[in-house]
Amino acid sequence: MRKVAVLGVGMTKFSGKQDKTAVELFSEAAMDAIVESNLKPKDIQAMFIGNCLSDFAEGQGQPQAFAAESIGASNIPANKNEGACASGSVAFRDAYMWVASGFYDIVIAGGTETAAKMGTPLATRTFAMFSDGRYEYGCGLTFPGVFAMLANLYAAKYGIPMEKFKRQLAQVSVNSHYYGARNPKAQFQKEITVEDVLKGVMVAYPLQLHDCCPFTDGASAVVLASEEKAKKLTNKPVYVAGVGQASGGNLASQQEYLPRIRARELASKQAYDMAGIKPKDVDVIELHDCFSIATLIALESLGIFDYGKAAEAVEKGETKIGGKIAVNPSGGLKAKGHPIGATGTAQVYEIAKQLRGECGERQVEGAKIGMTDTLGGDGGTIVNVILKKG
C-alpha cells in the first residue's frame, strides 16, 4: 500500500442553529480544503462523508450525492458513512484506503451535520437511537445517562470521593474552554472556571451542564492524496501514519472492561502498531470529549495514562499544552462543538494545522506526531488516526 498525505483542510465555523443545510455547510468546508490543496473540484476523484442526522434534522437522506454536485464534482463516487459520532472518522479511514490501495490519487473526506437545528431535547432523544436499540435505547437511556453511569462507575471503581471527582471532571471542561477561547472556529469562545461548572444545571448525576458537549451545526473536510501528488502540491505535507477501527456492541457485553472502552484499546493499538509508535510518542491529540468523563476514559484506554490515573493527571495540568500531552487544543467537542458526523474530520483538521504550525495562540510548539480519537455512540464504533509531519 502507498503512503497517503493529508493536503488541504477546511471547516466551517462551528455554531448553534443556523440557516444553511448540511449539503451547503459541507460544500463550504470542502471548497476551503480543495482551494488550500491547490486543486479544483474536478480534480477530486471520490468523496467520503460522515453524517448521521440530516434525515431527521432537515429531511435530507443521502446528502453525499447532492454534495458532490454542489461543489462541482458532478458524478464522482460519493459515499456516506454512519458510525454515530465516529461517522466522519470512518469516512476518513475509508478514504485513506482508496488512496493507499492505488485506486484513486486524490479524494476528499469529511462530514456535515445540522444537529443544533433540531434543538437539544429532540436531538438528544433522536441520537439515543445510536445506542443498542434492544437493551439501551429501549430502556429509555440517552447518552447523558450512559456517561453519567460511567462516571459513577469510575468514581466507585477507583475510590474517588464524588465531590473531589466532580472538581476533577470540571477541570476537563475548563481546559477545553480555555483553548476554545483561542479558536476562532469554535462554537464557544469563552473561558469558564471550575466554579462555573459546579454551579451549572444537573443533567444526569454527577454530570452538570458544562460536563456535556453541545449539539452543533457545522462541517469539515480534508483532501487526501498519494505521496507523489502531495509532493507536487504542497511544501507542508502531513502523512497518515496509522489508522485503527473497532466496534463495541452494547455496554452490557463489555462487562469487566467498563468503564474502559474495549474497542478503543483495540483500535488505538492497531493505529500505534501501524505507525510504529507508542502512546508516549504522541505530541498532540484531539480526543472524543463528548462528556468530561469521556476524556478520562479515552486518556486511559488510549494508553496515555494508567487506568484510574487520568483524573489526577488532568488536575495536575498534564493534559495541557506544555504537559505530558496536549489534549484537545482546538477546544474539543466541549468548546469547539460537536456536529456529530463532522467531528472526526474536524479533529484531523486541527491535527493537520498543529503539525503545520498554523494554530497561533493554541499552537503546540514543535508537534511532530498527532492523533485523533472518535467514539461513536457508547463505544459502538471507535476510530483512531495517527498523523506525522512530513
Place this chain on the structure above:
Amino acid sequence: MRKVAVLGVGMTKFSGKQDKTAVELFSEAAMDAIVESNLKPKDIQAMFIGNCLSDFAEGQGQPQAFAAESIGASNIPANKNEGACASGSVAFRDAYMWVASGFYDIVIAGGTETAAKMGTPLATRTFAMFSDGRYEYGCGLTFPGVFAMLANLYAAKYGIPMEKFKRQLAQVSVNSHYYGARNPKAQFQKEITVEDVLKGVMVAYPLQLHDCCPFTDGASAVVLASEEKAKKLTNKPVYVAGVGQASGGNLASQQEYLPRIRARELASKQAYDMAGIKPKDVDVIELHDCFSIATLIALESLGIFDYGKAAEAVEKGETKIGGKIAVNPSGGLKAKGHPIGATGTAQVYEIAKQLRGECGERQVEGAKIGMTDTLGGDGGTIVNVILKKG
C-alpha cells in the same frame, strides 16, 4: 491490487412485516454466508453493511456495531454505508477495496432492512427524503411520482402511445413474477399476467400497483476473500472482475440526460472497463427494477439495448432466460422484494449462485459473467459490480 473472490453467500427469506430486528435478520444472513464459506465468525476481519431505515423503522441507528457482536465477531471494524437503495452495493464495493488493497484477507459485506415494518405509506414518505431535500422532497415528490414522471417522459420522447407503453411496462413485472415464483426466498412467489397489472390500482400515472416493487424486510450477506484464501476454501470461486460507482445530484441537474440516468452510464463503464468486457458479454444481470420503467432505463443506460429500444426488447422476450440477456432471474426487486439496504448484496447473492449453477428452475445455463446494478434514490448513487466464474 489483488484479485478478490466472493465465497459464501446468505440471505433471509424476503418478506413483508415480520418480528425480527434488522440486527437479527443480518445475523441470520451473515451466519449462512460464513458457514457456506467454511469459516467461523472469528475469521471475519471486518464488516460492511448497507442500511437506510432501521433508525426510523425500529429506533436502531448504527446497527453494524451490534451486528458484529451478534454474530460473534466482537470488536471487528464494522462500517455502515447509506446510499439509499444502493447502500448494500456501496458496502460491497468498499469491502472489495479493503481486500483488494491487501489490508484484509477475509471480510463480510451485506445489508439489512425492516422497511415493511413501517407500512407502505409511512415508508414511502420517509424514504422520499433520499431524493434532493431542497428541490424534490421539499416539493412533495415521492419515488412513485419521480418514476411516473420518467415513464411519461420516456413515452413522449420515444413516441410510444401510452396504452401500448403500459402493456410493455406490464411485461417487465410479469417476467419478474414468473421468476419470483421459482425463487423460494422471494417475497412474492406467484405468477401474474399483463391483465393483472392493468387492472391494478393506479399509484402515479401511468404506474399501477404491479409496476411498483414492495417494501420488504430482509437481509443479505456475502463473504469476500483474497484469491489465495479462496483457493483454500472453495472449489467454486466467483471473482470480482469489475466495480463502478457514480453519484447523480438532483434530477433537474441531469437535464438532457433524462430519462437516462447519467450516473449509471458512468458507473457501468467503469465496471466494464475494469473487467475488460462489453455489455454484450454479460450472461445474467440483476438490475434495479424498483418500478417497471426503471428496468427499461437501466437496460439502456447500461448499454444493453439502444436508447428507446428496451420496451420493445422486453416485449419480444429478449430479457428472459434464453433471450439476449437474462434479467432478474431472482424475481428482482418487484417479486423477490426490496429491503432497501439489503438489495445490493442480495443481487450479488443471486449472481454468485447463478455462476455456480445452483439456481434450479431459474438457472441461466452456462452463465459465466454476471452483473449487478443498484440505483440509490432517483439516481443519487449508482453501483455496478461484475462477477466472473472462477
